[in-house]
Amino acid sequence: MKRIALLGMPNTGKSTLFNRLSGASARVGNWPGITVDLMSAKILMGGHIAELIDLPGLYDLHGFSDDEQVVRHFLSNNMVDLAIIVLNSSQIDRQLSLALQIKNLGLPTILLLNMQDEAKRAGISIDTLAMSQQLGFPVVQISAKYGDGCPQALQVAAKQLADKKNEISPQAVAALLEADVQIEQDMHNIVKKSVQMPAELNDETTDKIDKVLLHPMFGLPLFFIAMFLLFQFIFSAGAPLQAGMAWVLALLRSTILEPLLSGLPVWLNGLLLDGIFNGISTVAAFVPIIVLFFLVMSMVEDSGYLSRAAFLMDALMSKIGLDGRGFVMVLMGFGCNVPALMGTRVMRSRPMRLLTMLVIPLSLCSARLQVFLFMIAALFKPQQAAYIMFTLYMVSFFTIFLTAILFKGQYKSTEPFILELPPYRFPTPRQIWLRGWQEVKYFLNRATKFIVIGVVMVWALTHYPTNVPPASVGTLAGQIGALFAPILNPIGIDTQLAIALIFGFVAKEIVIGSLAVIYGMQGDALSHQIATNIDWVQGMSFMLFTLIYTPCLSTIATMKSESKSSAFMWLSIAWSLGLAWVVSFIFYQGARALGF
């Protein structure tokens, strides 16, 4: 099978193109010579199946960032039959350097000039024929977002793949990567001969929006208002969807599953219905709100506003030893901590990167959001809900700031902060749909891996030995709870909640699923049961602990693989557990002392 590598600078729409070419068939895979996962997909090209690999975005083939090293290691260890370079048409005058660096490797290559729509609007015209003659390989203008030119690009790629056989071995590429000559000169000549640019380039719309959103006084308040409105939108639009989902699941149980499974032995019926089904359906009810959350997050991410957030927040972040990018990672962490941790690869200085990685697990991710939505609905009045949720987000920020301030002495860095501000872009419905679908797929994947195993184990622990009532003190779960009681009683967490917390260490999605299994109930009945068992002070203490302690095993694994240090991983686990206990202890004992 032929192997095609997709290379390009950041913000050139390379991943958009990858998604367009691969549809939804992308897989994550491991590659020789590198430790990180890369997305790849099998695509049909010129009548043959070829493997397309999305390499990380890079500015410079000879650069020192982790991503740039990943690309170098990939090319030095894997045979590539075709390199597809993606560059931004409107920044071709400086991005061409990457194409020339890759040309020097001698691999069969084609160059795709993306964002031709933006370039056209900016008055840039590119003579692709002249450029291709200068470069010695085909050049095609495309718009990955709208699909213009993509069929043509595929044809050109197929032809290049058929015509040019790669005779350059990875070893030869490795040797060439050492040298870097003449690129500056060549770049200048080619741009001069083939590109016409207006003297002053100005994207007027972006400028106008920036004048408001980056305003010295109103920029920051506008940012927080925008974030608040987005969250408000997610919760108000998500609530009816969530109720609908719960209704459908309850109907499924009563009309189909219960009659269907009634012939089974009692224990198996209990395991399937009160164990697996209750557990999964309690979690599944939150899927619509999570999908909505990711759709909104990906729109914000693709719009270019996050780089502006980095600009606005950098002054404050520099005081706590981080930079504007760290703030963006924390925002991404609100979706899921794992990609946020991987996003720190753009940082070159190790201390800065470690400090950012230490605070990311404290950002309130969507899995924890499910737990809070459920507990808040069970223990508080609807009109209080928004305030409690807001408080939890503030606590998340507070713990992030506190952690950074306490550890910044250990992780000193002089990393320069240089970041590109892309023009504002509006994602197309197709982009949004693909993103949403990927999130659902990811959730279902986790559901099968973690949640099913988790709820089955919780069910087993709460039902054995069989001669005592389920979930009582005599069961295995009760005994484990009793073991942890000396630590968890001072923060108001009872045996049932303790079991949920222990399993929450694996993944927060399991927490409410396991509560459903522990109590053997689902939906409203479960909420009422919890409200009679614990008061709001205990509930709040439980939520604080859930917010701060280690998010999930995937985060821990990512932490270890990204930092390449077990000591750092253990530090993160110990710190978050300790901080969680201290915060919950202060809250719980303080609230009780005040008479609540």
Place this chain on the structure above:
Amino acid sequence: MTIANNMKLNSLNPGQQGVINAIDAEQGLHQRLNAMGFRIGKKIELIRRASFNGPLHVRIGATDIILRGIDAARIQLIPA
């Protein structure tokens, strides 16, 4: 709005332009600035500064870039 000779990028006012004359940075930063389009002879404009002594927003050709004052101080300009 002409600027003085050998002025540093971080002392420009919003709206002022200059031409890059020298970049005084170690190899890693130099390479990174190069890749972002900071090259000798290029025209650069300061668009705005973030409040609380935050980063600068500059424009080189079609590219908008933000960087901190401390890093901008390494870039010397001459009048456009």
